[in-house]
Amino acid sequence: MTMPTYLGMPAFPRAARAAVADERLRDNLARATGTIRDRRRAAVAELDDWAALREAGRRIKDHTLRYLDHYLRLLEEKVTAAGGTVHWARDAAEANRIVADLIRATGRTEVVKVKSMATQEIGLNEALEKEGITAYETDLAELIVQLGDDRPSHILVPAIHRNRSEIRDIFRRRMPDAPPDLSDEPAELAEAARRHLRAKFLSAQVAVSGVNFAVAETGTLVVLESEGNGRMCLTLPKTLISVMGIEKVVPTWRDLEVFLQLLPRSSTAERMNPYTSAWTGVTPGDGPQEFHLVLLDNGRTSVLADEVGRQALRCIRCSACLNVCPVYARAGGHAYGSPYPGPIGAILSPQIRGIGSPVDASLPYASSLCGACLEACPVAIDIPEVLVHLRAKVVEEGPRHPLAGTAMAAAGWTLRSPRRLALAQRLASASRRLIGRRGRIRRLPGPLRAWTDSRDAPAPPPESFRAWWKRTDGGRA
Amino acid sequence: MSEPQGRRTGPDRDATGTGAPHGAPQGPRTARDEILGRIERALGRRRPPVDRAYAAIERPYRRRHHESGIVDLFAERLAHYRAVVHRVEPADLPGAVARVLTRGRYAVPAGLPAHWLAEVDPALLVHEPPTTELDALDGVVTGCAAAIAETGTIVLDHGPGQGRRALSLVPDHHLIVVTADQIAPDVPEALERLSPARPLTFVSGPSATSDIELNRVEGVHGPRTLDVIVTR
Numbered sequence: 001m002t003m004p005t006y007l008g009m010p011a012f013p014r015a016a017r018a019a020v021a022d023e024r025l026r027d028n029l030a031r032a033t034g035t036i037r038d039r040r041r042a043a044v045a046e047l048d049d050w051a052a053l054r055e056a057g058r059r060i061k062d063h064t065l066r067y068l069d070h071y072l073r074l075l076e077e078k079v080t081a082a083g084g085t086v087h088w089a090r091d092a093a094e095a096n097r098i099v100a101d102l103i104r105a106t107g108r109t110e111v112v113k114v115k116s117m118a119t120q121e122i123g124l125n126e127a128l129e130k131e132g133i134t135a136y137e138t139d140l141a142e143l144i145v146q147l148g149d150d151r152p153s154h155i156l157v158p159a160i161h162r163n164r165s166e167i168r169d170i171f172r173r174r175m176p177d178a179p180p181d182l183s184d185e186p187a188e189l190a191e192a193a194r195r196h197l198r199a200k201f202l203s204a205q206v207a208v209s210g211v212n213f214a215v216a217e218t219g220t221l222v223v224l225e226s227e228g229n230g231r232m233c234l235t236l237p238k239t240l241i242s243v244m245g246i247e248k249v250v251p252t253w254r255d256l257e258v259f260l261q262l263l264p265r266s267s268t269a270e271r272m273n274p275y276t277s278a279w280t281g282v283t284p285g286d287g288p289q290e291f292h293l294v295l296l297d298n299g300r301t302s303v304l305a306d307e308v309g310r311q312a313l314r315c316i317r318c319s320a321c322l323n324v325c326p327v328y329a330r331a332g333g334h335a336y337g338s339p340y341p342g343p344i345g346a347i348l349s350p351q352i353r354g355i356g357s358p359v360d361a362s363l364p365y366a367s368s369l370c371g372a373c374l375e376a377c378p379v380a381i382d383i384p385e386v387l388v389h390l391r392a393k394v395v396e397e398g399p400r401h402p403l404a405g406t407a408m409a410a411a412g413w414t415l416r417s418p419r420r421l422a423l424a425q426r427l428a429s430a431s432r433r434l435i436g437r438r439g440r441i442r443r444l445p446g447p448l449r450a451w452t453d454s455r456d457a458p459a460p461p462p463e464s465f466r467a468w469w470k471r472t473d474g475g476r477a
Numbered sequence: 478m479s480e481p482q483g484r485r486t487g488p489d490r491d492a493t494g495t496g497a498p499h500g501a502p503q504g505p506r507t508a509r510d511e512i513l514g515r516i517e518r519a520l521g522r523r524r525p526p527v528d529r530a531y532a533a534i535e536r537p538y539r540r541r542h543h544e545s546g547i548v549d550l551f552a553e554r555l556a557h558y559r560a561v562v563h564r565v566e567p568a569d570l571p572g573a574v575a576r577v578l579t580r581g582r583y584a585v586p587a588g589l590p591a592h593w594l595a596e597v598d599p600a601l602l603v604h605e606p607p608t609t610e611l612d613a614l615d616g617v618v619t620g621c622a623a624a625i626a627e628t629g630t631i632v633l634d635h636g637p638g639q640g641r642r643a644l645s646l647v648p649d650h651h652l653i654v655v656t657a658d659q660i661a662p663d664v665p666e667a668l669e670r671l672s673p674a675r676p677l678t679f680v681s682g683p684s685a686t687s688d689i690e691l692n693r694v695e696g697v698h699g700p701r702t703l704d705v706i707v708t709r
């Protein structure tokens with residue numbers, strides 16, 4: 001298993017249909033994503049060189065990926081020289097094994113965790129549980145998700161699908177030390193979480209974290225956060241284990257000047273997030289005295305081998321693409337059936353897991369190719385381009401797609417040529433961008449209607465793929 | 478950018494795939510060898526030297542977004558996060574510190590300039606408390622290593638006058654003294670002033686969360702009150 005597909009997860013169109021029908025979920029999502037969208041726009045507009053920063057970010061990431069072997073060797077050398085230990089994991093099982101063994105070696109059965117996409121991707125908490133190790137999530141949102149026996153639905157705000165009164169109910173029910181008269185005031189909810197976790201932090205011996213950036217040149221690891229739970233995890237325990245995808249490396253310390261401007265504004269729409277921690281190996285007398293870095297492949301090297309798909313590895317997990325996505329806003333994060341929801345999930349999960357399952361084969365269709373994600377992405381990942389590329393692959397080698405019997409069959413032989421399909425879809429996507437978008441989901445010609453059955457947005461009547469094909473002379477017009 | 482040291486054959490050779498992995502044990506391939514091998518196969522062997530490729534990355538963005546009014550900008554941006562900002566003349570610093578430190582007992586790191594605390598009741602101060610005592614204290618006073626005006630950020634490198642990381646994390650109230658010359662206009666120049674060999678903490682306001690309906694709520698696990706004294 002490379003990455004958990006959520007158990008019993010239906011393929012995207014069905015899961016999305018259920019979510020679209022859930023009015024409360026849709027309200028919570030619409031309110032939250034609408035707020036963050038507007039604030040993000042303002043935070044980005046404040047920097048008149050945003051386009052230049054974005055371009056530099058894209059180039060630094062592309063360069064790093066092109067020399068990934070070199071930078072990983074350099075990172076390993078520098079982390080080791082600074083007193084850390086570097087481990088390499090080919091897949092989820094190997095990474096989980098390494099982390100579990102490291103925790104066992106400390107003699108502890110409890111660890112505190114700070115939110116990490118990589119450890120969600122490998123299903124670390126579940127793997128540790130099987131070994132009798134309890135992992136306590138310490139991000140407020142993760143705590144809400146964990147206490148609610150729930151699944152994260154957003155990269156940055158995993159409990160985005162919960163509103164404040166639902167959160168209060170979860171706390172009252174599942175947090176033993178929550179005051180019985182707890183209100184749904186956000187400040188009171190935060191206070192309850194603070195009290196609940198403080199004892200855990202102060203007694204924690206082992207912490208597990210993710211990594212936002214790893215500087216090869218110096219061996220420095222960087223974690224951005226808001227609440228201070230990250231600082232707690234990175235500072236108080238004796239042993240720190242950080243798990244990072246191999247694409248998180250950047251060449252130099254200086255490169256952070258780009259990403260520390262791009263990431264906070266893109267993700268939380270802040271000039272800077274409340275806390276960023278950077279550490280290099282072990283500092284005598286300050287912080288964990290034992291540091292382990294686990295470098296995780298888990299499918300990334302095969303993403304790297306795909307020249308179109310590899311741009312997904314530039315992702316800095318800001319979640320801007322989720323917040324601007326009309327499909328995400330209606331379908332919600334759970335419909336994507338993976339820890340990576342939204343547009344980035346639609347291109348990352350099928351690449352990491354392969355397109356062998358119905359859910360992964362349907363993910364490249366979880367988009368209307370409106371292009372809003374590309375426009376928002378701080379490292380300019382052309383998500384529509386990768387989606388189209390993956391659709392071609394699904395048609396070529398994936399399982400029989402749930403939609404294969406309808407739109408796709410009608411499209412006939414043309415769909416069996418991935419190149420022609422890609423061309424057709426690219427053109428469609430490009431023309432959509434020219435036409436402009438008003439945040440509406442529109443139907444696309446032919447097979448691009450793919451997921452449209454699962455939503456009820458007002459949209460112009462569809463042109464059949466055949467009609468479109470004919471009118472455009474097979475996509476050449 | 479620094480060259481790899483030691484036994485390494487240098488970035489150029491590694492990057493063009495001619496350098497064999499070092500220290501690879503005989504026998505079954507390790508995860509390390511396998512991952513690096515997959516990367517090399519994915520990228521192909523013919524790549525220009527890494528240092529030349531890195532140097533060619535264009536950086537047409539600004540080094541700073543503001544040329545003047547840097548201290549004002551810093552104070553304004555920091556206050557935006559609901560930090561409490563006090564601007565004083567250097568001579569008034571001891572008085573300002575004393576006016577902030579009134580609510581209990583405060584941790585003091587080694588190396589903090591003694592005159593900063595000249596007007597504070599010594600009974601309120603606990604010098605270099607052990608970590609186990611931090612939760613019982615009401616606050617902490619530190620200096621900093623640098624600050625960033627554009628983003629309203631203060632950076633601690635946990636050197637003298639700042640204390641180890643736990644000291645400025647566990648107590649609920651943090652007072653930071655920032656001198657005007659420590660404030661860099663923007664992120665790039667601030668990073669130049671910092672050494673990544675040190676543990677670093679970038680602080681932009683009191684601890685907060687956006688996890689409840691995406692609204693910023695101050696005060697979760699880090700210090701919930703952040704006072705900052707900025708000397709002119």
Ligand code: SF4
Pocket residue numbers: 314315316317318319320321322344373376377378379380381
């Ligand atoms: S794909 Fe781009 S916009 Fe989406 S999370 Fe990654 S970096 Fe952010």
